Amino acid sequence: MKLVYVPILKAKPGELTALAELKKFAAEKVIPWFDISPINDDKLEKLSGQLFPPIESYLSGIAAEISTVWKTREIFLDMPKWSTSAQTEGGEHVIPFLRNQLESFRVTANLVVDYVRWDDPVYVNALRGVRLASGCDFVLRLVMDSDTVEELSEEEFVLERLSEITDTLDLDPILVMVMIDFGDVSSQKHTVPDIIFKSEKAIALLKRAGFNNFRVAGCSLPAFISSAIKDKNSTGLVLRKEMSAWRSLIVQPGLESLGFSDYGIRGPNSKETGGPSHANGKIRYTIDKEIFIARGYPLTEGLKGAQHQELARLVIASGHWAKEKFSWGDNEILRCSQGEFSGTSSDWISIDTNHHIHSVVREVIEYKDLVAAKHARQPV
Numbered sequence: 387m388k389l390v391y392v393p394i395l396k397a398k399p400g401e402l403t404a405l406a407e408l409k410k411f412a413a414e415k416v417i418p419w420f421d422i423s424p425i426n427d428d429k430l431e432k433l434s435g436q437l438f439p440p441i442e443s444y445l446s447g448i449a450a451e452i453s454t455v456w457k458t459r460e461i462f463l464d465m466p467k468w469s470t471s472a473q474t475e476g477g478e479h480v481i482p483f484l485r486n487q488l489e490s491f492r493v494t495a496n497l498v499v500d501y502v503r504w505d506d507p508v509y510v511n512a513l514r515g516v517r518l519a520s521g522c523d524f525v526l527r528l529v530m531d532s533d534t535v536e537e538l539s540e541e542e543f544v545l546e547r548l549s550e551i552t553d554t555l556d557l558d559p560i561l562v563m564v565m566i567d568f569g570d571v572s573s574q575k576h577t578v579p580d581i582i583f584k585s586e587k588a589i590a591l592l593k594r595a596g597f598n599n600f601r602v603a604g605c606s607l608p609a610f611i612s613s614a615i616k617d618k619n620s621t622g623l624v625l626r627k628e629m630s631a632w633r634s635l636i637v638q639p640g641l642e643s644l645g646f647s648d649y650g651i652r653g654p655n656s657k658e659t660g661g662p663s664h665a666n667g668k669i670r671y672t673i674d675k676e677i678f679i680a681r682g683y684p685l686t687e688g689l690k691g692a693q694h695q696e697l698a699r700l701v702i703a704s705g706h707w708a709k710e711k712f713s714w715g716d717n718e719i720l721r722c723s724q725g726e727f728s729g730t731s732s733d734w735i736s737i738d739t740n741h742h743i744h745s746v747v748r749e750v751i752e753y754k755d756l757v758a759a760k761h762a763r764q765p766v
Contacts, residue, residue: 390646404740564601609655
C-alpha cells in the first residue's frame with residue numbers, strides 16, 4: 387500500500403462510520419491517526435456503576451469500536467489531552483493499556499511520541515516499556531505551538547532532545563515518520579506563508595537529526611462554524627491553509643515526498659461531545675484547496691434537523707458536488723436532498739468526513755502527479 391493521507395481523527399461514532407464506508411480505493415491509501423479523547427465526567431459516572439473499572443472499560447470500548455471498522459489494519463495512536471502520567475485503575479499507564487487492547491482486537495497501533503510531552507519521565511518510561519516489550523513502531527509528533535517554534539531557534543538543544551528520544555526508544559530516525567502539526571490554523575494570525583516558513587525551518591533541523599519522512603498537518607476550520615460563515619442561512623468558502631502550504635512545499639527540491647495530513651472536518655478544538663444548544667445545521671463539503679460550507683440556523687429552531695435537506699440541495703446546486711458515485715458521503719447528500727432522511731449531528735460528521743477523505747486522497751494523488759509530470763518535462 388502506498389500511503390497517501392493520514393487524517394487526524396477523534397475515535398467517535400461519526401468518524402468511525404466515515405471510515406467504515408470508505409471505498410476500497412481510498413481505504414487502501416489511508417492510515418487514520420486517532421487522538422483519543424479523555425473520559426468525561428458523564429461517561430465516568432455512567433461506567434462507575436458497572437462490573438469493570440470505568441477507565442479500563444472506556445478504553446476497551448474504544449478499542450473494540452475501532453476494530454469494528456479497521457480490524458487487521460494499521461492506525462497511529464495518541465492521547466494528547468490525557469495527563470502524561472494517566473493510569474488505569476489497575477495501575478497501568480493508559481497508553482500501553484489501550485495499545486494492548488487494540489492488539490487483542492487485531493488492530494496494529496503505531497504509537498506517537500510527542501516531542502513536547504517528553505519532559506515527563508512517567509510518559510517516557512511508559513513508551514520505553516512498550517518499545518522493549520513489543521518492538522512496536524513509533525511516529526514523532528512536533529506540535530508547532532509558539533513555545534516549540536521559539537525552541538527551534540535553540541538548535542543544539544533541539545538536536546540533543548531528538549537524539550535522546552531516538553536513543554531511549556532505540557529508533558532509527560530515518561525510519562520514523564514526523565508529523566509537523568500546526569493544529570488549529572483557523573485564525574488570521576496563521577497565514578500560508580507563515581506555515582511554509584515554519585515547516586521549512588522544522589524540516590531543515592529534523593534532517594540534521596537524521597529524519598527524512600515528514601508530514602505537515604493543520605486545520606483551517608474553526609471550532610464553531612459561525613466563526614467562518616458569519617450569517618445564518620448562507621454559504622461560503624474557507625481556504626484550507628494546510629493544503630495550500632503543502633502544495634507550495636512539495637514543489638521545492640528535496641521535499642517532493644512530503645506527506646499531507648489534516649484534522650478532517652472538525653479540528654482539535656472542536657467540542658468533544660454533543661454541542662451547544664444554539665448549534666447550527668451545516669454541511670462541510672471539501673473541494674480543491676477549500677471547503678464549501680452551507681450554514682443553516684440553530685437546530686432547536688424551525689425545521690430543526692430537517693433543515694439539512696435544504697442544505698444538501700444547496701451543496702448539489704453549488705457546482706461543487708462530485709456526484710453520488712464519488713463517495714458514500716456524496717450519495718447520502720443526494721438522499722438527504724430528496725427528503726429520505728435529515729440526519730443527526732453525528733450523521734453529518736460521518737457524511738462530511740467520508741467525502742473529505744475521498745476528496746483529499748484524490749487531490750493529493752492528482753497534485754503529486756501534476757508536480758511529477760512538470761519535473762519530467764524540465765531539461766536535465
